[in-house]
Amino acid sequence: xLDTDGLPDxxxxxxxxxxxxxxxxxxxxxxxxxxGFSNLAELRNGTHPQNQKEAxxxxxxxxxxxxWTGMFDATPGGKFLLESLVSPDFGLWEILxxxxxxxxxxxxxxxxxxxxxxxxLRVRQP
Numbered sequence: 001x002l003d004t005d006g007l008p009d010x011x012x013x014x015x016x017x018x019x020x021x022x023x024x025x026x027x028x029x030x031x032x033x034x035x036g037f038s039n040l041a042e043l044r045n046g047t048h049p050q051n052q053k054e055a056x057x058x059x060x061x062x063x064x065x066x067x068w069t070g071m072f073d074a075t076p077g078g079k080f081l082l083e084s085l086v087s088p089d090f091g092l093w094e095i096l097x098x099x100x101x102x103x104x105x106x107x108x109x110x111x112x113x114x115x116x117x118x119x120x121l122r123v124r125q126p
Contacts, residue, residue: 046078046125066114074101085120
């Protein structure tokens with residue numbers, strides 16, 4: 001991290017930020033594509049900091065009795081973990097599956113809610 005901004009040089013190079021990320025408006029807290037996620041959040045989410053369509057926004061819809069489908073867009077080839085937590089008061093996050101972003105860039109996953117009371121879900125990079 002030659003410019004000491006907290007963003008790895010290789011990531012900056014790959015996303016067109018090299019040489020400008022230390023300039024005001026392009027550092028780790030900046031949001032050059034104005035999608036609501038900082039460069040640092042884009043790094044953590046595996047999304048492109050200069051492509052507004054590539055923000056880690058989860059969308060859910062009911063796909064049958066007790067079944068839900070979730071989806072999000074990200075860089076093809078990226079890996080994410082789908083995790084579950086029964087209660088925020090106790091327990092650890094349980095990994096349900098590893099999601100790999102397909103070539104078209106949209107990840108879809110389904111889950112069944114009939115066997116659990118309320119459940120929290122999250123998607124994160126490993």
